[in-house]
Amino acid sequence: MGSTVGLVYLLLMLCSLGGFAFGGCAGHCCRGRDMNCLTTDWRMDRVYGTCYCDESCGKTRDCCFDYFTECPAQDCAVSDWSFWSGCAKPCQPSMRVRVRHTERQPSNGGEACPALEQKAGCREYRDHTGKTCGAHSGPxxxxxxxxxxxxxxxxxxxxxxxxxxxxxxxxxxxxxxxxxxxxxxxxxxxxxxxxxxxxxxxxxxxxxxxxxxxxxxxxxxxxxxxxxxxxxxxxxxxxxxxxxxxxxxxxxxxxxxxxxx
Structure with missing residues (x-):
């Protein structure tokens, strides 16, 4: 009986070593939610069996042991801010805007994209024809x-x-x-x-x-x-x-x- 248990343990160890050599998630998909992104190997909770290599496995805690090595998280990447636009309305308190765009979408649990648009108060002192605005009253x-x-x-x-x-x-x-x-x-x-x-x-x-x-x-x-x-x-x-x-x-x-x- 003891020899049988030892043999099973040895086989599991070999499987484990094989998994580390080839990687449970090596060659499997990493992005998105896909229940077909699975294999049989050691999981991160040290249980041997079915494990997954899609992005949702981090939440369900059934990723293969090498998921974060084979599928590293990538944060969102955005461009620099554009120049500020002109004021929406001349000669009165208004708003201006600047934008940036996404250069890389987040994947594998990476940080989400920040805001891509900012607005701020502004006031210009010349109208669209270039004439100086009159003095404003009030506060x-x-x-x-x-x-x-x-x-x-x-x-x-x-x-x-x-x-x-x-x-x-x-x-x-x-x-x-x-x-x-x-x-x-x-x-x-x-x-x-x-x-x-x-x-x-x-x-x-x-x-x-x-x-x-x-x-x-x-x-x-x-x-x-x-x-x-x-x-x-x-x-x-x-x-x-x-x-x-x-x-x-x-x-x-x-x-x-x-x-x-």
Whole structure:
């Protein structure tokens, strides 16, 4: 009896070695869900018998022992972001968009593809004919400091534009909607919090060529005057603040630094 058990054990070991030599999933399909992608070999749970080599075996836990060697996971691969588009509507708060495309689909349990499109608030200062837009009224429009990175630093003749300035405000109030933002282009609104001091940069082209200031920067108002602001890209995120001072540069933490639009 003992010799019979030993022989069976030896045969199983040989099968195991044979499996490691040739691979249970070697030459079998790896992608998709296919119940025909099977063979007889050692499974990952150390049970010898029917094992599978399709993508679903990772969830059902009946993969062949070498599945992740023969069928390595491949994450989704995407291209770089395109340039930002122009604003959807000139001369008023609007949206811009950028896209990227999938270069490789995920397989064998790899990471899924990220978002392929991003939108962000914007405002252009010339209409489709090239004419300068008129001054807008209402609250000060602000957006993330990231927006300023794409602004031109030189005019059409190559001359450097004015460096601009910074205005510090003490946030008095903000609508509850600001803290509920979950879309990529509105995450920055979560950091708009009552009682915090924020910095808002006034730079070209938001800076008027005639007055060398930005709409809503509080210039000429009383120090205790309550001013209104609105987040570009989400009309529901708005509030009030009081002007503290004007400085040459913004020194607030990144999450509390914004730009005028």
């Amino acid at each position: 000060a429009f602000i957006t993330s400091m990231e927006f300023a990175k794409g602004r031109p630093k030189h005019d059409s003749y190559g001359n450097p534009l004015q460096p601009g300035f910074c205005v510090e405000f003490l946030l008095e109030s903000r609508s509850p909607h600001c803290s509920l933002q979950s879309r990529p282009h509105t995450h920055w609104m979560r950091y708009i919090t009552e009682g915090f001091r924020v910095c808002v940069a006034c730079e070209p082209p938001a800076m008027s060529n005639h007055s060398a200031r930005c709409h809503g920067d509080g210039h000429g108002t009383h120090k205790e005057a309550v001013l209104h602001w609105q987040a570009l890209g989400s009309p529901q995120c708005s509030g009030t603040w009081r002007r503290v001072q004007r400085t040459k540069h913004c020194h607030c933490p990144p999450q509390h630094s914004f730009v005028f639009i």
